Amino acid sequence: MKIALIGFGNAGSKVADEIFRYEQETGRSLSRYVVAINSARSDLAKLDEIPTDKQILIGQTDERVKGHGVGSDPELGAEVTRRDLQELERALDGVPVYDIDAFLLVAGLGGGTGSGGAPVLADRISEMFDEPVYGLGVLPSKDEGGRASFNAARSLQSFVDATNNLLLFDNDAWRGHQDTVEAGYERMNKEIAARIGTLLAAGNIDESEVSENVMDASDVRRTLDTGGISTVAYAETDLESETRQSQGLLGRFRGNGTGQETDTAKKISGLVRQAVQSRLTCPATVSSAERSLIVISGPPGEFSRKGLESARRWVEQQTASIEVLAGDDPRASANHVSAVVVLSNVTDVSRVDQLQEQAVDAADNIEDQASTREEDIERLIRDDEGRLDPL
Missing domain, CATH: 3.40.50.1440 (Tubulin/FtsZ, GTPase domain)
Incomplete structure (x- = not known):
């Protein structure tokens, strides 16, 4: 975008x-x-x-x-x-x-x-x-x-x-x-x-490789078209040394054995779960999201279509919504794999509730102080018997 x-x-x-x-x-x-x-x-x-x-x-x-x-x-x-x-x-x-x-x-x-x-x-x-x-x-x-x-x-x-x-x-x-x-x-x-x-x-055409699971700006816009408040989940993992040496090769992505492909799928799916279950940019109840979007970024050899689909189904279950989009962002020179998940239009955000409570208390204090301020000032600068006149 x-x-x-x-x-x-x-x-x-x-x-x-x-x-x-x-x-x-x-x-x-x-x-x-x-x-x-x-x-x-x-x-x-x-x-x-x-x-x-x-x-x-x-x-x-x-x-x-x-x-x-x-x-x-x-x-x-x-x-x-x-x-x-x-x-x-x-x-x-x-x-x-x-x-x-x-x-x-x-x-x-x-x-x-x-x-x-x-x-x-x-x-x-x-x-x-x-x-x-x-x-x-x-x-x-x-x-x-x-x-x-x-x-x-x-x-x-x-x-x-x-x-x-x-x-x-x-x-x-x-x-x-x-x-x-x-x-x-x-x-x-x-x-x-x-x-x-x-x-x-996600979906930008720059010096990176073309995405296998195509996602573009319209997908981001669709996810955020809900209005309201959104929060973002994120997790990343470093690449193993052998993976670093083979960056840029697509052999693993296209399949070098069922076991290896299964491991990659588990890694991607687990990374998305880790993101959602760790700190969101603003804590919120995941199930209150209306729409979601998943982006996997890193060397294309670390991507897995099966892993991404598994992650998408899991997010659907967590949000009780079928409005979940998923795609990848290939970065051949990246030294880690990252997952970002947008939870759009969350409606159960305890931090916002707390903020409003704090604000109401602050407003009450402001009103209380304003109502007594003039009396306090008068009491401070006037003598008790009223015998002193101002110049």
Whole structure:
């Protein structure tokens, strides 16, 4: 699938930067257009891969922003995005619509610029173009506090409504206990990039070999056409040394003995099960998915039609749905085999329920504090007997 990749806000731009890096490192050609949008000049300067001429600073004329960010205020983020929509529209004129299948708009939902501005831009893109707009939203961890949860719960509603499908990544599910904050985010961004890059590479015609089990952009689009929220499963396994030596040879794929073929089939089927049963990008009840898609990526000699069919039947059983598509992405030079499984339109997502509960509690605290704030201030600055008059 060929995309126009847009990073919005600090977290969204960093994730988009990592996806763009992953494409180049793995020889994939997915992003026909890439841009990073932010209200903080210093955050844009931290990007490594997205060129400076593809970085857009919004809110420069707003006296509350002036290149320093919106201070985790999503309403201000939405406001400056609407104000600068004409500039963003001019940038989008450069999108080669004849050569893309979809837009991918990436944003962190706990801050201000991305959580407020990304849904606004998604709406505008849908008005300007016929191609679907997919969102990739990053949920804040619980440690980031009530404000981040409050922002994310509100942004989530707007982002789902504004996109054809919203892929979720939950920081809480991926943050390592030993990670520093910076190292944790860097590692999580790499995890996101591997999953999204493997998913979108299916069916692309680049320097890779032609797929045996053909899958193209229409299969990805069909899976994500459900709308709602989706989560992505992923697992990989390194190649054995003897397999590395024979990379590029298709003999094993075409059958070098029933026993070997059976082993390969079990390996592929087991890899898909491992993916679904391990960490999803956002934890969800697998059986609540409406549609699913499986992509196997790696040297073609490691593929197995029987294994892929077995995996597809297993996912059908787990989701209680026959809407399961499966295909492969041959990469002759890859040093591992990976499986990515998209579970589209999941409706039982405990993390979203928890997020909403946190947000409601945060909203109640905000209201309680606001109702007593003026009285507290008066009590602080006035003397008890009222004998002192202000100057």
